[in-house]
Amino acid sequence: MPTQLSGQKMFLAGNWVNGDRIIEVRDPQDNSIIDTVPAASAEDMMKCIEEAKVGAKIAASMPVHERMRIISAAANYIEQHSVEYARTIAREGSKTIREATKEVERCVETLRICAEETRRIHGETIPFDQVPGSENRVGYYYRFPIGIIGAITPFNDPLNLVAHKVGPAIASGNAIIVKPATVTPLSALMLAKAFAHAGLPSKILSVITGFGSEIGDVLVTHPAIRMISFTGGMEAGEEIVRKAGLKKISMELGSNSPVIVLEDANVEEAVESTVSGAFWAAGQNCLGVQRIYVQETIMDQFETLFVKRTTQYNIGDKQSEQTDMGPLITEKEAMRVEKLVNEACEKGAVLLTGGIRNGAFYSPTVLKNIPEDCLIAKEEIFGPVVLLYQVSDVDTAIEKSNDVNYGLQAGIFTKNIDKAHKAITKMDVGGIMINDSSDYRIDAMPFGGVKKSGLGREGIKFAIQEMTEPKVVCFKLSNSTFSY
Numbered sequence: 001m002p003t004q005l006s007g008q009k010m011f012l013a014g015n016w017v018n019g020d021r022i023i024e025v026r027d028p029q030d031n032s033i034i035d036t037v038p039a040a041s042a043e044d045m046m047k048c049i050e051e052a053k054v055g056a057k058i059a060a061s062m063p064v065h066e067r068m069r070i071i072s073a074a075a076n077y078i079e080q081h082s083v084e085y086a087r088t089i090a091r092e093g094s095k096t097i098r099e100a101t102k103e104v105e106r107c108v109e110t111l112r113i114c115a116e117e118t119r120r121i122h123g124e125t126i127p128f129d130q131v132p133g134s135e136n137r138v139g140y141y142y143r144f145p146i147g148i149i150g151a152i153t154p155f156n157d158p159l160n161l162v163a164h165k166v167g168p169a170i171a172s173g174n175a176i177i178v179k180p181a182t183v184t185p186l187s188a189l190m191l192a193k194a195f196a197h198a199g200l201p202s203k204i205l206s207v208i209t210g211f212g213s214e215i216g217d218v219l220v221t222h223p224a225i226r227m228i229s230f231t232g233g234m235e236a237g238e239e240i241v242r243k244a245g246l247k248k249i250s251m252e253l254g255s256n257s258p259v260i261v262l263e264d265a266n267v268e269e270a271v272e273s274t275v276s277g278a279f280w281a282a283g284q285n286c287l288g289v290q291r292i293y294v295q296e297t298i299m300d301q302f303e304t305l306f307v308k309r310t311t312q313y314n315i316g317d318k319q320s321e322q323t324d325m326g327p328l329i330t331e332k333e334a335m336r337v338e339k340l341v342n343e344a345c346e347k348g349a350v351l352l353t354g355g356i357r358n359g360a361f362y363s364p365t366v367l368k369n370i371p372e373d374c375l376i377a378k379e380e381i382f383g384p385v386v387l388l389y390q391v392s393d394v395d396t397a398i399e400k401s402n403d404v405n406y407g408l409q410a411g412i413f414t415k416n417i418d419k420a421h422k423a424i425t426k427m428d429v430g431g432i433m434i435n436d437s438s439d440y441r442i443d444a445m446p447f448g449g450v451k452k453s454g455l456g457r458e459g460i461k462f463a464i465q466e467m468t469e470p471k472v473v474c475f476k477l478s479n480s481t482f483s484y
Helices: 042-061 064-080 082-092 097-118 160-171 186-197 212-221 234-244 267-283 296-311 331-346 394-402 417-426 460-466
Strands: 010-012 015-017 022-026 033-038 124-126 137-145 148-152 175-179 205-207 225-231 248-252 258-261 291-295 350-353 365-368 385-391 409-413 431-434 468-476
Touching (some): 010 042, 010 186, 042 137, 042 205, 064 082, 064 097, 064 160, 064 186, 082 097, 082 186, 097 160, 097 460, 148 160, 148 212, 160 175, 160 460, 175 212, 186 205, 212 225, 248 460, 258 267, 258 394, 267 296, 267 385, 267 409, 291 296, 291 394, 296 350, 296 385, 331 365, 331 385, 385 394, 394 417, 409 417, 460 468
Parallel strands (some): 148 175, 291 385, 409 431
Antiparallel strands (some): 010 015, 022 033, 124 137, 350 365
């Protein structure tokens, strides 16, 4: 049955507004039009920023208990309408309905953590009398909101990654303008709907839909924007840094995450974990398992089990509960992945399974014997492809894991605490999972990478730290009144 297009509006400073032009939102599974959203202009973004200047003052004056109430109410609204939210995620993006349902659950949890962390934005007392001559001074510091935050979000987690920016911004008393991915704007607008329903005052939150080439530079370069929070590709991140000027920058720029499997590991558990980590959301996952370094004594066993489990993946209709993996976000992206795999195979890589494209669908693919000069060996694939490497020992595995420009998360499977600890200390990553794949995260932990995987940390408490600044207060007391 054809979908009835309602024509969504964007959320400009608390008001639902249309635009002069529209963007068609399409289901990557069959390229059908789901709905339309406004294509905002540079003038729309300028108007939004002017409104956000007022919104920042309103947000900063909002008491903690009111921030907590609003964020909790938004979480409750999403939970009560979880089926609708999950269906939207699964329609406009690549996720299956099971993956989308999980994202909605995580979004609810993210916002509830935000509500709790709102009460924990603390300062500390400062012993000024540690310096001779300051015996009659006392004081402290507290954290204050920075003002207006510009958030640019990706397509692969179109609800929860937006919540990871909006929730901490509101919790810490800031205004925030979200520019969601052009291909998946509906989930971000539904998040705005939840906050509007929760009673968030106007002008604090905006979700502006449009093309990055037309409105992105306005958001990034405007001096009133005091912080840019970006999740996306490395090249786009570097471009933002060049243009942003003097403001705070928080970036998560992806990776090509390694996992090490040593001979003492539980091979069956390692296979199950890494297959899931490689092909979740069709491999379009910044934490997705891309490179697996397997100790040579168990390589044959691991390879056999890994390929067998991969071929059992059910590819098809995203809305079916039986589907394990859907399409990539566009056919163009599937063609990009296909080109990377074909180049590797032409240079001598061995295709163990997969390598088949059908429109935007690309089958789960496993390669081994990948030449080092292949692009796929060094760059982020961002698709359902995993590379198997044989190594002699943990030191070699760590060395090869580090030999890239990325460093977001990694995993290691071993029962040897000394080898696990060596990986912990020697791997150049922002997080390491022991006896788990790189694709593990809870929303309360600090999340971010090193090298070209990003700047700063997300995770609610840590995002709030990024979105606030400390202000020092010092009282000079008269000698006659100073006492303890």
